Amino acid sequence: MENLFFFSGSITTFFIILLMSKRDKAVYDWLLISWFSIILFHIFVFYLSANNRFSFSLELSSAAVFLNGPVLWLYTRSLFEKRISWKEVVHFLPFVINLAIIAPYALQNTLAPFSDFTRTILAWAKLGSILIYCLWSIHMINKTLRFAEDNFSNIESQHLAWLKMALKSVLFLWFIGFFSQLAVITDLFTLDLTNEDLFINIAVSVLVIYMGYYGFRQAPVFLGGSLSTFAKQAGSEQEVMMEKYHHSSLDEALVKQYAKHLEELMAEKKPYIDPELNLSKLATELNLSNNQLSQVINQFYKKNFYEYINSYRIEAVKIRLANGDHKNTTLLGIALEAGFNSKATFNRFFKKYTGQTPSEYLKEQKT
Structure with a gap:
């Protein structure tokens, strides 16, 4: 003792x-x-x-x-x-x-x-x-x-x-x-x-x-x-805490329109590869307020910002795996280049969106 x-x-x-x-x-x-x-x-x-x-x-x-x-x-x-x-x-x-x-x-x-x-x-x-x-x-x-x-x-x-x-x-x-x-x-x-x-x-x-x-x-x-x-x-305990959406000026048509602009931006500029990307940066790119962009993501995609961006990162990783990039670099390297900043987060999101671990997914692709 x-x-x-x-x-x-x-x-x-x-x-x-x-x-x-x-x-x-x-x-x-x-x-x-x-x-x-x-x-x-x-x-x-x-x-x-x-x-x-x-x-x-x-x-x-x-x-x-x-x-x-x-x-x-x-x-x-x-x-x-x-x-x-x-x-x-x-x-x-x-x-x-x-x-x-x-x-x-x-x-x-x-x-x-x-x-x-x-x-x-x-x-x-x-x-x-x-x-x-x-x-x-x-x-x-x-x-x-x-x-x-x-x-x-x-x-x-x-x-x-x-x-x-x-x-x-x-x-x-x-x-x-x-x-x-x-x-x-x-x-x-x-x-x-x-x-x-x-x-x-x-x-x-x-x-x-x-x-x-x-x-x-x-x-x-x-x-x-x-x-x-x-x-x-x-x-700062919420100096930028979200306002309630019922005070927002965005109606359903505008939400859908801004969602389309958002998808175009994500496809063309791929901002998700920036590991420091945040709501404010992305809202500035779209000329929207933080609250408006948050409303678009929450209402149109039924996700929060964290889930929305990481879903794009997972898709980017899947594309690179399909192209065989894992033969020339590590799986973690591909994840980091897609915008993830930790192996644990990558593994968690990969399994959430594919139902498999990265290694299981690769093995299935080979067969």
């Missing part, structure tokens, strides 16, 4: 050092450093408790659980918004209040004399805090992704991929904490104070190792790089 805590603590320390070494750190980098520092403190206390070294640090670590949700939520917000208001400190009030209560016992280096009922209330409050902030963060991500799909042709972001994985990990920890608390209340297991949080301690250590492995696969989160364009633009 001690080895597990030592290993996960070492990995967490290494991530903090990597993040600290980044140049021109953004707000989200500092918030991620803060979150890993909180996790590192938890792991350190886990190590102490495994050796029966009870001290005030146990109480402080317990209070610090109130920090996890707000810090992770602020990290999510900072990916989409340039500034975080000082008013956000209100989210840290539960931690401050808990800290103020236990502070008198710090000099005595003892646990606060909370009753069993009070500790139970605090435990459920911490679980509630983590759940609320995680769900809030997930809602923010989904809202931004919906916006991105209406405005951008490529919406991948290593930060978001890592963040979604981290949020799922925290929710997994929440379920472990929830059932552990139920087990303590119902006396399902006989645990002394030393082992009361045994399962959650082990889970935190294992998931830190997993998040680290995943984080290295999403290297820009730790080693540099910037957010994708959509993450920055979508963060």
Whole structure:
């Protein structure tokens, strides 16, 4: 057990050092450093408790659980918004209040004399805090992704991929904490104070190792790089959010006419091969507003901008495969030249539109 805590603590320390070494750190980098520092403190206390070294640090670590949700939520917000208001400190009030209560016992280096009922209330409050902030963060991500799909042709972001994985990990920890608390209340297991949080301690250590492995696969989160364009633009929280179509001046005839112009442009100029293509660029080419072009794509083709552009890219890839271009270049190379910016997105869309993976499709073409 001690080895597990030592290993996960070492990995967490290494991530903090990597993040600290980044140049021109953004707000989200500092918030991620803060979150890993909180996790590192938890792991350190886990190590102490495994050796029966009870001290005030146990109480402080317990209070610090109130920090996890707000810090992770602020990290999510900072990916989409340039500034975080000082008013956000209100989210840290539960931690401050808990800290103020236990502070008198710090000099005595003892646990606060909370009753069993009070500790139970605090435990459920911490679980509630983590759940609320995680769900809030997930809602923010989904809202931004919906916006991105209406405005951008490529919406991948290593930060978001890592963040979604981290949020799922925290929710997994929440379920472990929830059932552990139920087990303590119902006396399902006989645990002394030393082992009361045994399962959650082990889970935190294992998931830190997993998040680290995943984080290295999403290297820009730790080693540099910037957010994708959509993450920055979508963060202005919808300065360019779509108006309702019933306020639009486009009738069905105009929608059909503009759809024809759009098809001609896509066939002649092939704007979809630009991986940075977005709704605004394409609308400018057609002398339309963003809202008008979005209405044409949504109503005439029953797709959002993201799906519409990538359907053209898939057709472009199919044409090149039919011409035998895959014999001279890689399949990924063909996909990138068609406008995709990741293998995962290409594979997903290819299967969606053809019902087959690229390799299955090629094999069928040969036969």
